[in-house]
Amino acid sequence: MIFLTTLPLFWIMISASRGGHWGAWMPSSISAFEGTCVSIPCRFDFPDELRPAVVHGVWYFNSPYPKNYPPVVFKSRTQVVHESFQGRSRLLGDLGLRNCTLLLSSLSPELGGKYYFRGDLGGYNQYTFSEHSVLDIINTPNIVVPPEVVAGSEVEVSCMVPDNCPELRPELSWLGHEGLGEPTVLGRLREDEGTWVQVSLLHFVPTREANGHRLGCQASFPNTTLQFEGYASLDVKYPPVIVEMNASVEAIEGSHVSLLCGADSNPLPLLTWMRDGTVLREAVAESLFLDLEEVTAAEDGVYACLAENAYGQDNGTVELSVMYAPRKPMVNGTMVAVEGETVSILCSTQSNPDPILTIFKEKQILATVIYESELQLELPAVTPEDDGEYWCVAENQYGQRATTFNLSVEFAPMILLESHCAAARDTVQCLCVVKSNPEPSVAFELPSRNVTVNETEREFVYSERSGLLLTSILTLRGQAQAPPRVICTAHNLYGTKSLELPFQGAHRLMWAKIGPVGAVVAFAILIAIVCYITQTRRKKNVTESPSFSAGDSPPVLFSSDFRISGAPEKYESREVSTLE
Secondary structure (H helix, E strand, O other): OOOOOOOOOOEEEEEOOOOOEEEEEOOOEEEEEOOOOEEEOOEEEOOOOOOOOOOEEEEEEOOOOHHHOOOEEEEOOOOOOOHHHOOOEEEOOOHHHOEOOEEEOOOOHHHOEEEEEEEEOOOOOEEEOOOOEEEEEEOOOEEEOOOOEEOOOOEEEEEEEEOOOOOOOOEEEEEOOOOOOOEEEEEEEEOOOOOEEEEEEEEEOOOHHHOOOEEEEEEEOOOOOOEEEEEEEOOEEEEEEEEEEOOOEEOOOOOOEEEEEEEEEEOOOEEEEEEOOEEEEEEEOOEEEEEEOOOOHHHOEEEEEEEEEOOEEEEEEEEEEOOOOOOOOEEEEOOEEEOOOOEEEEEEOOOOOOOEEEEEEOOEEEEEEEOOOEEEEEEOOOOHHHOEEEEEEEEEOOEEEEEEEEEEEEEEEEEOOOOEEEEEOOEEEEEEEEEEEOOOEEEEEEHHHOEEEEOOOOOOEEEEEEOOEEEEEEEEEOOOOOOOOOEEEEEEOOEEEEEEOOEEOHHHHHHHHHHHHHHHHHHHHHHHHHHHHHHHHHHHOOOOOOOOOOOOOOOOOOOOOOEEOOOOHHHOOOOOOOOO
């Protein structure tokens, strides 16, 4: 059903600096056919205390600000417009009567966009209204089909086209409606923002055969060659009907049986194969096969196919005598355990004959039974190594089925030996690798600096988890030659573990920079220097003890510009006067 109202144009009000009001009325959107014209209704107002002798106005395209030099659509002072609008625009309204209605003719796609009006009362009394009208240039009628069309229920389809050109009025006709019904023309109707449309309705009762039917609407303009067509395909909904199914089937032991069920419906049906109320297979499709490999007599019985959608259902049955391979194993037991607990997992299945049941982990057989329908796996005092994916496989001479399940072992954090600190130029990076389940919280403590940094402070701590391993990296910027003590602490609900990270010193960095050949040369030079100093001291035969002069300062652990990479000021260290 079409609902159109005759409400007034949308009111746009803008306050003026002198206490009055600037205001404008225009539709927020309007449409017209390519090659025709469009009348954009517009009225405006200004503060009462302004009494201009002459009122002028300007229409802009796609921008309300003159400083942006937008294309001028119409200008009452000079009649100078952008080349795109020459001979295409004129004012229908009387600006003295505060009517700014604009007419655009010979419409082409490039004229689609936003149109702004600017009032010009002379001097500083000029105002561009921020609200605007969006023009949409179209070339197809709009066919409105209800969101749901059901076979056997009457529907209403409408064709709507804009009728905003005072010079050209559209006429509507239906295409491909034969056998559906006779159209009803409602004529010209006004929309809620002051724009106009032509409407034609078509009422009919669809059948399932009408699904996919292509229905068209044509808009033509008398005394012109302008003609526009639009089409919509009917999506008729109807319940399923089973159209294909096997007759009764007898199968020899070990043979392959394929049962087929096909149905016609819209939307596609949910097809379900069942036996004794148990769903064996289902899918949303036109047809569905139930394939039974290596059948056994245990599957003798009646199989039912149910086809259903939101609009109805249908069903059919077929009788089959078969023997069967194992069904998908069922796993019952504890799937989450704490380190040290005993875990018991039961895997069971049904088959004829009874199957071989085997439980694997990483291709290693953990337990197996022959010709039994149940297998119990006992894991006393589980460890983190027991965490992972397991397979339960059941097989006999007619087939094989398998189920995967995961055992999660929870334990306190363990900080691995590869955790360390290393220097690279003026940067120290500390790596803490923690194995834990559940995931731990990790913090880095710098005792000498009285600073603790946790993994939530992502500006300078990066963490990444892979499986049970959590790797956290702390980056320190400062003097790598005087590295701090760094303690990594990992905590979860099962415990806390701390480790002072060993520092891989600057000598490793030196070897990395100069390479093996350079290292040999540097080592030779170092030996020569040591020999020279030793000989010199023997000649002088003087024993000197180290001391600091009054102006010297003892070495420090960190320089005053040491900082944590990416850390806020509160974490910047203070100068330390002695070595720790």
